[in-house]
Amino acid sequence: MSSAQEVxxxxxxxxxxxxxxxxxxxCKSDDLDGLDYMAAMFHRWLQEPGRLVFIAKMKDRVxxxxxxxxxxxxxxxxxxxxxxxxxxxxxxxxGALQRHVTNYIRCHFPQVSVVRLSRGDRPSPQSLAKxxxxxxxxxxxxxxxxxxxxxxxxxxxSRLPCLAGRPPPSPVxxxxxxxxxxxxxxxxxxNLLPNxxxxxxxxxxxxxxANLEVLRRRGLTWIVDREFEPTAISLCTTPYAVPYxxxxxxxxxxxxxxSLASVRAVFLAQLEVxxxxxxxxxxxxxxxxxxxxxxxHQVCQNNSNVSFFQGYSEELIxxxxx
Numbered sequence: 001m002s003s004a005q006e007v008x009x010x011x012x013x014x015x016x017x018x019x020x021x022x023x024x025x026x027c028k029s030d031d032l033d034g035l036d037y038m039a040a041m042f043h044r045w046l047q048e049p050g051r052l053v054f055i056a057k058m059k060d061r062v063x064x065x066x067x068x069x070x071x072x073x074x075x076x077x078x079x080x081x082x083x084x085x086x087x088x089x090x091x092x093x094x095g096a097l098q099r100h101v102t103n104y105i106r107c108h109f110p111q112v113s114v115v116r117l118s119r120g121d122r123p124s125p126q127s128l129a130k131x132x133x134x135x136x137x138x139x140x141x142x143x144x145x146x147x148x149x150x151x152x153x154x155x156x157x158s159r160l161p162c163l164a165g166r167p168p169p170s171p172v173x174x175x176x177x178x179x180x181x182x183x184x185x186x187x188x189x190x191n192l193l194p195n196x197x198x199x200x201x202x203x204x205x206x207x208x209x210a211n212l213e214v215l216r217r218r219g220l221t222w223i224v225d226r227e228f229e230p231t232a233i234s235l236c237t238t239p240y241a242v243p244y245x246x247x248x249x250x251x252x253x254x255x256x257x258x259s260l261a262s263v264r265a266v267f268l269a270q271l272e273v274x275x276x277x278x279x280x281x282x283x284x285x286x287x288x289x290x291x292x293x294x295x296x297h298q299v300c301q302n303n304s305n306v307s308f309f310q311g312y313s314e315e316l317i318x319x320x321x322x
Contacts, residue, residue: 010093012100015046015053015065022062023055026083033310034244035283038081041240045081048217050074053081054104056097063088064097068105069203070112073210077105077322078203079117106322116319118202123316131318134204135194137254138293140300141309143283152304153271159299160265171269172227179222179235180212187229192256197317199287201237201252204317223269225262232257234266239278247280254287260295263288267296283309290314 015023020042027036045053045067056064066082079101084094105112116134144152174182182188189196189207198205200218205211219238224230232255239251253270255263267286288296293312300306 009058010056010063010096011058012054012056012097015042015055015062017043017046019055019062023065026062026065026085028086029243031083034248035242035250037240037242037250038083039241039243041081050214052104054097054101056093056100058088058093061085064093066097066101068101069214070109071203071211071214072114072206072208074109074111076114076116076206076319077109077112078205079115080202102322112322114319115322116204116317118199118204119316119318120202120313122314123318128318131320134317134319135197135199136290136317137194137199137287137315138290139313139315140286140288140293140296141283141313142286142300142306143281143309144304144306146278146280146282148305149271149278149282150275152302152306153268153275155302155304156264156299157268160268161261169226171223171225171266173269173273174222174224174227176216176222178227179220180215182222182224182230182233183207183215184209184212188233188256192230192233192258194256194289194317199254199315199317200235201254202315204319221270221273223266223273225257225259225265230257230262231259232262232266234270236270236274239274239282242283244283245281248283249278249280250283250285252285252287256289258289258292260292260299263292263296264299285309287315 023042024039045051050070051067053067055062064084067080069078071078184207198207221236223234225232234253234255236253237251239249242248242250255266257263
């Protein structure tokens with residue numbers, strides 16, 4: 001069967017609960033470096049306000065998926081979760097689904113003017129030419145048994161420099177109300193956010209009131225290096241299971257700031273908050289300003305059996321007009 005014929009045989013619709021097992025099996029266990037999040041997110045996505053989960057089927061088999069989340073007060077759609085079954089990759093089905101999603105949004109949500117997405121796979125120049133680069137973050141990725149994380153944090157904390165013989169000020173865990181006020185403050189937007197963009201777990205959002213509800217749903221932990229005019233603000237996701245190993249968990253920490261000392265302080269504080277609730281094997285990504293990456297990577301060299309999961313990598317935030 002030709003690729004053109006395959007695309008013609010596709011039926012498009014919205015994912016439902018009964019599609020879970022098929023959707024879950026689209027990715028192989030080693031796809032996405034073993035960190036596929038679909039099992040953890042699928043049911044939540046189906047219930048999330050403003051999100052549509054599109055699927056493509058061939059002969060009742062789910063062969064591709066992409067989700068679209070309305071943000072920025074309805075002006076922007078964030079595309080997430082794009083995937084195609086292994087045996088049909090390169091057949092044109094993925095592109096056909098993406099065109100279907102774009103056409104559906106144009107027809108049913110005429111107020112949407114921008115499509116935004118995150119990429120971490122070094123897209124080709126031809127692919128990049130279709131988009132504007134909004135922002136970029138560099139990723140420090142680590143992995144370890146939970147039992148080794150405590151000694152790792154203690155080791156890094158013991159290396160923190162003292163000021164006039166005293167330990168540095170402790171970072172502050174923010175309440176939801178404090179976090180929302182701070183993330184919309186001129187100081188944070190102008191000085192800390194990458195190109196005035198909140199990036200949470202691959203979701204790029206404008207710092208506007210309408211997006212606060214999206215952030216509330218994520219169950220984030222917010223930590224700053226200091227409560228007033230911080231030089232680093234961080235948000236951390238709730239850990240979720242991934243297929244890398246039977247007991248593997250993954251979580252993401254986004255840190256906005258340009259000072260290595262401040263970034264390191266909130267990074268350690270986030271890990272200390274998580275420690276009591278963790279179990280199994282941990283794989284965690286920390287997203288920072290690319291200029292901070294070499295310093296944080298050096299800081300994370302350790303004698304505590306915590307390893308780097310991969311080398312230097314980036315998350316690109318891209319957008320195009322609809």
